[in-house]
Amino acid sequence: MEIGDLLVLHQGAVVEDNSRMMKKDFVDGQPIYVAVSRGYARAFHEHSGWALNIRIAPKQYVGLAQYRFLDNPEEVFV
Numbered sequence: 001m002e003i004g005d006l007l008v009l010h011q012g013a014v015v016e017d018n019s020r021m022m023k024k025d026f027v028d029g030q031p032i033y034v035a036v037s038r039g040y041a042r043a044f045h046e047h048s049g050w051a052l053n054i055r056i057a058p059k060q061y062v063g064l065a066q067y068r069f070l071d072n073p074e075e076v077f078v
Contacts, residue, residue: 001056007033013045020056038069 001007007021011029015021020041021033035056044051057068 001035001054002059002061003035003038003056004059005035005056007035007043007054009033009043010045010048012047013043015054016042016044021054040069 006024008027009015009031011031013031015023015033020035020037020039021043022036024032024034026032035054038056038058041054041056042051043054055069061068
């Protein structure tokens with residue numbers, strides 16, 4: 001994902017690291033999150049047992065891939 005992208009999850013799913021993903025709304029009972037900062041997050045559904053690793057990069061990132069998802073101390077959180 002890139003900062004600003006939306007993620008729609010299954011009903012009952014949650015994102016562990018809310019500093020990276022902000023809950024925006026619900027559509028038909030499904031939560032919608034927006035990526036607000038680069039890094040790693042994890043979504044999971046407790047009842048079904050599935051989990052999803054989420055990687056968030058800056059918008060239109062240009063540079064070495066190994067640095068794409070690293071924290072940037074100069075980045076301002078929304």
